[in-house]
Amino acid sequence: xxxxxxxxxxxxxxxxxxxxxxxxxxxxxxxxxxxxxxxxxxxxxxxxxxxxxxxxxxxxxxxxxxxxxxxxxxxxxxxxxxxxxxxxxxxxxxxxxxxxxxxxxxxxxxxxxxxxxxxxxxxxxxxxxxxxxxxxxxxxxxxxxxxxxxxxx
Numbered sequence: 001x002x003x004x005x006x007x008x009x010x011x012x013x014x015x016x017x018x019x020x021x022x023x024x025x026x027x028x029x030x031x032x033x034x035x036x037x038x039x040x041x042x043x044x045x046x047x048x049x050x051x052x053x054x055x056x057x058x059x060x061x062x063x064x065x066x067x068x069x070x071x072x073x074x075x076x077x078x079x080x081x082x083x084x085x086x087x088x089x090x091x092x093x094x095x096x097x098x099x100x101x102x103x104x105x106x107x108x109x110x111x112x113x114x115x116x117x118x119x120x121x122x123x124x125x126x127x128x129x130x131x132x133x134x135x136x137x138x139x140x141x142x143x144x145x146x147x148x149x150x151x152x153x
Contacts, residue, residue: 035136037105037107038107038133038134038136038137039137041103041105041107041109041133041134042133042137042139042149043149044101045078045082045109045131045133045139046139046147046149048065048082048084048099048101049065049117049139049141049147050147051084051098051099052064052065052084052098052117052119053119053123053125053145055084055086055098055119056119056120056121056123057119057121057122057123059086059121060121061086061087061121062086062087062088062118062119062120062121062126063084063085063086063087063098063118063119064084064085064086064087064088064089064116064117064118064119065082065083065084065085065116065117065118065119066082066083066085066111066115066116066117067079067080067081067082067109067110067111067115068080068081068082068083069081071083071097071100074089074115074116075115076110076111076112076115077109077110078103078109078110078111078131079103079105079106079107079108079109079110080102080103081100081101081102081103082100082101082103083097083099083100083101084097084098084099084100085097085098086098088116088118089116107133107134108132108133108134108135109131109132109133109134110131110132111129111130111131111132112129112130112131112132113127113128113129113130114127114129117129117141119145120145123144123145124143124144124145125141125142125143125144125145127141128141128142128143129141135152136151136152137149137150137151137152138150138152
């Protein structure tokens with residue numbers, strides 16, 4: 001009589017090896033997901049800065065971008081969200097607010113120098129600044145108004 005199939009020992013060894021490989025792979029995937037999340041946030045903020053600059057040029061007025069917790073006041077902390085508005089500060093809320101972005105994450109996103117990033121009507125930036133995202137990436141805003149995403153890793 002011939003036995004076809006696997007023994008219990010063979011199945012247990014196979015399952016043990018498979019579970020070890022899955023654990024090793026999941027650790028690498030977690031790092032990949034976190035890096036991708038940081039990149040996505042950096043790109044969202046970058047595109048918001050591009051939008052603010054184009055609105056300043058289109059309207060020929062000062063347009064500001066700032067981090068905010070309540071979307072009425074500006075702060076250096078961008079981790080809860082940020083807003084784009086006409087003028088130096090978001091006065092006359094909500095009449096001069098152009099865009100509000102709420103962040104649904106727990107990453108550390110902050111601006112290092114100025115509370116408000118302001119673009120003039122010619123597209124140049126009045127406030128050179130850097131925005132840091134989870135100490136892995138940063139967005140550098142130059143006097144010319146152009147922004148660039150840089151990675152630390």
